[in-house]
Amino acid sequence: MPLRLAILLIALFAVVSLLSLAASYAVTQSSFEQTIRADLRQDLAGFRAAPNARAVALLIEAESREADPQRLILSYISPSGRIYGNGAISRDDEGFHIVSFDRNRAEFAGEYLSLTDTLYGGVITIARSRAEILALRKVFVNILLISLLPTVLIALSGGLILARRSKRHVEVVGAALDRMTSGDLAARVTPGKRWSDDLVQIGDKLNQMAGAQEAQMRAVRGVSSDIAHDLRTPLQRVALYLEDLRGQLPAQGDAAALADRMQGEVDGMTRVFQSLLQLAQVEAGSPRARFMPVDLGDVCRAVADVFDADAAERNQRISLSLPETPAMLKGDRALLGQMVSNLVENALRHTPHGSEITLKLVQNGHQIALTVADNGPGIPADERDKVLERLYRLDRSRNTPGHGLGLSLVAAVAELHEAKLELADNDPGLRVTVRFGG
Amino acid sequence: MKLLIVEDDTTTGNYIARGLREEGHAVDLMRTGKEGLIAATSNSYDVLVLDRMLPEIDGLTMLKTLRGAGNTTPVLLLTALGDVEDRIEGLHAGADDYLAKPFAFGELSARVTALARRPQALEAETVLRAGNLEMNLLSRSVTRGGVQIDLLPREFALLEHLLRRKGRVQTRTMLLESVWDIGFDPGTNVVETHISRLRAKVDKPFDRELIETVRGAGYRIAT
Numbered sequence: 001m002p003l004r005l006a007i008l009l010i011a012l013f014a015v016v017s018l019l020s021l022a023a024s025y026a027v028t029q030s031s032f033e034q035t036i037r038a039d040l041r042q043d044l045a046g047f048r049a050a051p052n053a054r055a056v057a058l059l060i061e062a063e064s065r066e067a068d069p070q071r072l073i074l075s076y077i078s079p080s081g082r083i084y085g086n087g088a089i090s091r092d093d094e095g096f097h098i099v100s101f102d103r104n105r106a107e108f109a110g111e112y113l114s115l116t117d118t119l120y121g122g123v124i125t126i127a128r129s130r131a132e133i134l135a136l137r138k139v140f141v142n143i144l145l146i147s148l149l150p151t152v153l154i155a156l157s158g159g160l161i162l163a164r165r166s167k168r169h170v171e172v173v174g175a176a177l178d179r180m181t182s183g184d185l186a187a188r189v190t191p192g193k194r195w196s197d198d199l200v201q202i203g204d205k206l207n208q209m210a211g212a213q214e215a216q217m218r219a220v221r222g223v224s225s226d227i228a229h230d231l232r233t234p235l236q237r238v239a240l241y242l243e244d245l246r247g248q249l250p251a252q253g254d255a256a257a258l259a260d261r262m263q264g265e266v267d268g269m270t271r272v273f274q275s276l277l278q279l280a281q282v283e284a285g286s287p288r289a290r291f292m293p294v295d296l297g298d299v300c301r302a303v304a305d306v307f308d309a310d311a312a313e314r315n316q317r318i319s320l321s322l323p324e325t326p327a328m329l330k331g332d333r334a335l336l337g338q339m340v341s342n343l344v345e346n347a348l349r350h351t352p353h354g355s356e357i358t359l360k361l362v363q364n365g366h367q368i369a370l371t372v373a374d375n376g377p378g379i380p381a382d383e384r385d386k387v388l389e390r391l392y393r394l395d396r397s398r399n400t401p402g403h404g405l406g407l408s409l410v411a412a413v414a415e416l417h418e419a420k421l422e423l424a425d426n427d428p429g430l431r432v433t434v435r436f437g438g
Numbered sequence: 439m440k441l442l443i444v445e446d447d448t449t450t451g452n453y454i455a456r457g458l459r460e461e462g463h464a465v466d467l468m469r470t471g472k473e474g475l476i477a478a479t480s481n482s483y484d485v486l487v488l489d490r491m492l493p494e495i496d497g498l499t500m501l502k503t504l505r506g507a508g509n510t511t512p513v514l515l516l517t518a519l520g521d522v523e524d525r526i527e528g529l530h531a532g533a534d535d536y537l538a539k540p541f542a543f544g545e546l547s548a549r550v551t552a553l554a555r556r557p558q559a560l561e562a563e564t565v566l567r568a569g570n571l572e573m574n575l576l577s578r579s580v581t582r583g584g585v586q587i588d589l590l591p592r593e594f595a596l597l598e599h600l601l602r603r604k605g606r607v608q609t610r611t612m613l614l615e616s617v618w619d620i621g622f623d624p625g626t627n628v629v630e631t632h633i634s635r636l637r638a639k640v641d642k643p644f645d646r647e648l649i650e651t652v653r654g655a656g657y658r659i660a661t
Contacts (some may be wrong), residue, residue, distance in 0.1 A: 232539050232540070233447050233450070233539075235539075235540045236447070236450050236539045236540035236541070237447075237449050237450060237453075238540075239540040239541070239542065240449075240450060240453045240454075240540075240543060243542055243543050243544075243654060244453070246654070247654070266540070267625075270540055271623070271625060274538075274622070274623075290526065298619075302618045302619055302620055303620075303624075305592055305618065305628065306614075306618055306620060306624050306626055306628040307624070307626055307628070308628070309626065309627060309628055309631035309632075310626045310627065310628075333619070333621070334620075334621035334622060337619075337620050337621065337622070338622050341620075341622070341624050345624065345625075
C-alpha cells in the first residue's frame, strides 16, 4: 500500500513537472517566433520602400552581400524571371512558411522562417534562421535530462526505501497482532527509533488494548484462586470438626461410614482448590527463578510407581520406556511430577478396564520428548484444544471423577518449562507429547 | 513438650491446642504475630507452630525477627493451600517444616513431634534395628530373626525411612515426600499398598507386628 502511494506521488510529480516545462517551452518558443515574424515584416517593409522592381532587385543584391546566409536569406524573382539574392527560395503562395534545407548544402542549412510577398510584379522572399528556436528546444531537453530525471530517480528510490521501511514497521505491528489473536496477550508492539509518529501511536493504542485485556483475563483467573483462598479457613474448620467427630464415633457402623465418606469429600475439595491455586501460581510464572536440574526419568519412575497399584486394581497396565542415562533438564521437580502424574491419571481414568498406558521418554541431545499414550477412546480432533481450558470436560467424561483442571495444569507447567504440548491421535487412543528443549 | 501456637482463626487454634494438650503437651495459644513474638522471646519452647498470615505482624516477619535474634527453636509454618511461593519463602525465612491448610490433626501432630527430635542426618549408621528386625544399609539386606526378607527397592526405602524414625508417626504426605520424592498428594493409595506389601513380608510371617497404623495420622515402627 505505501509503495503504491509512493509511485503514484512520483508519477504525479513527474507529469506536473513535464507539463510546466512544456508550457514554458511553448510560451518561450512562440515569443521567439513572434520576434522573427516581426523582424521579417520589418525587412519586407524596408524593401517596399523602393520605388520600382529594379530598385528592389538592387537593394536585395546589396543586402545579400552583407547578410550571412546562415541567418538571413533574401531572394527576389523579378517580373522578367531573373533571380536576385543569396538564395533562390521562392514560394508560390504568399505569407509565412517554415522551410528546411538539407544539411549538405553548404551555404544554408537548417530551418528558416520565410515571408513571401509580391512586389512590383516580382516575388520577394525573406527567410530568417530558426536556429535559436532549435537551440531553445535543446536547452529545454537538457533541463529535462539534468534536473527532472535525477529528481524522479531520487524520489523513486527514496519512496521505495520509505515504503519498504514502513512495510517492515507495519509487519512488526501485524506480528504482534497475530500473537494477540492466537491468545498470547503478553505480546506487545515495540516501536523502533525511526518509526513514524502515527505508527507509534497505533502501537501504543494496541499495547494499551492488550494490557487491558490481559488484566481482565487475570482478573477472571484471579477470581477462582481468590475463592479458593477465602474458603481455606472454613474448609480447615470442617476438616478438623470432621476428624473430631470421627474420633468420637465407633470404629464401625453407619455413622462412621458416613463420616469417612464426608472426609473423602473434603479431601476431594481440597484437591480441587489445590489444583486451582497451583494453576494460578504456575500461570503467574514466578517459580522459574528456582529451576534446578531434574532427572525426568526419575520423575516418570516415581509417578509410574505411585499409580501402579491403582492401575492394577482396574486391570490396567502402565508400561515404562525410559532411556538408560538420566534425562536431565532444568525445571521444578514438584511441578514436573504433578504434570506427569496428571497425564497418567487422565489416561487411567478415561480408558476402560484392561487398557494399556505407555509412559515414554526419548532423549535426543538437549531435546527430551515425554509421551503418555493410551489405547482408550481418545479425544475428537476438534475438542483437543478445548480440553486444555480449565474446567472443560468432554460430555462423555461428566460421570468420571475429576474436575477438569488436570490438563490445564499440564499445559501451564509445559509453558513454564518452555515445552511444547501436543495432543494427537494414538489410533486408537490419545497420545500426549511434551517436548522440552526444542 | 512445651509448644507455642500462633493462629488467628480461633476455632482452628483451639482445636489444635486441645488436640496437642490431649497428647500431653503444654500448649500456649496466641492470636497475633505481636503476642506470638513476645511469648516466643520470653519463654523457651520446644516447637513453634506459626500461621503464615497473622494480624499485626505476619508469620514470616515474626519468623525472620526470631531467627535474626538468634532464636533457633524449630518452627512449623502453616501455609495457604498449594502455595509453593509461600512455602519456599517460609523455608528461606528459617522455617524447619511447613504444612498446607487444610491439614489433618494427625499430620500436624506427627510433624510437630518430628521437628522436636529431628533425625541426625549425618548418622553414619550401617545397621538399623527394631526388635529382631535388622536392616543392613551396606549390603541392602533385611533379616528378621535370622530369616532373609527380600524387598523391592521402594519397599526397602519405605522401611528404611520408618526405621530411621523409630517410634515417630510418619504421615502419608511425609512418606510421599521422602520415599517417592513427590511434593503433592496424587490421591492414589500407593502408600497404603506399599505398607500392606511391606507388612506381608515383614510382619505376617512373624508373631509380633512391627509396623503400626496410627488412626487418622499415619504409620510408625513400634519401639
